[in-house]
Amino acid sequence: MPERGRPRSFDRETALQQAMEVFWARGYEGTSMADLTAAMGIKAPSLYAAFGDKAALFREAVAHYRATEGSSTSKALREAVSAREAVEGMLMAATADLTMNGRPRGCLVVLGATNCAPPNGAANEFLRGLRLATSQDIRKRLVQGLANGELPKSTDVDDLTAYFVTVLHGMSLQARDGVTQKTLEAVVRTAMAIWPPPQQATRYENDAIQPIASD
Incomplete structure (x- = not known):
């Protein structure tokens, strides 16, 4: 029987929320791996094991943002x-x-x-x-x-x-x-205020024009 991996010592959803807030505040390029591990309270190997690389974490953080805050x-x-x-x-x-x-x-x-x-x-x-x-x-x-x-x-x-x-x-x-x-x-x-008004029907729209009766 294969040996089981060590259980995670952090809550993944909480860590994702924290990563989302860092990316939200600093942007993708302005966020370093050190920023992420510090905010998430985990070490780099745990981050990679749970979320993949920075790009993958960013995509998941954005998906989390769209499902919650946005x-x-x-x-x-x-x-x-x-x-x-x-x-x-x-x-x-x-x-x-x-x-x-x-x-x-x-x-x-x-x-x-x-x-x-x-x-x-x-x-x-x-x-x-x-x-x-x-x-x-x-x-x-x-x-x-x-x-x-x-x-x-x-x-x-x-x-x-x-x-x-x-x-x-x-x-x-x-x-x-x-x-x-x-x-x-x-x-x-x-x-x-610039929203166009609805189409207004003209007087004779969809009606046949009636001839004027002569005296």
Whole structure:
């Protein structure tokens, strides 16, 4: 019978949470293995055995972030009844997530690997893929809103998607710079003011024009 390995002397979920917070605060490139082992309270061999290398740990930490601290924005976008409520709910949820007390400010997915040397480019590409996925999720809600008549037929869905993605990502940087939740909520209200009104039916739409009766 093979000899059993030594049991772990640390809680893996707690260690992952601690790693996530370090990456969130310092970014991928700004985080060293020494930073991670110190925050997680484990030695390097235990880290490698439990999580693999730094890149693998980063991907798992980001997945943990998206499932916990960063989950409310995607939930709001997914569960709201109308497209407008979905986008506004997503942005309002972000104002709270990005400025949470006792947590690093800003979004890990947006700010976690914005500047990386070539050897660390895979981390940036990984986060870029997640940001593009969020952009596609926003676009899907807008397309659905267009199909439901919530937006004018002339709406450029791609332009509107790019606008709201820019607002979402810009708020992350603003939060990192110390802007308050109240200020970000005002940003959201201003951003939503550009939402196009629904298509208005014309007087004779879908009706046959009746001839004028002669005397």
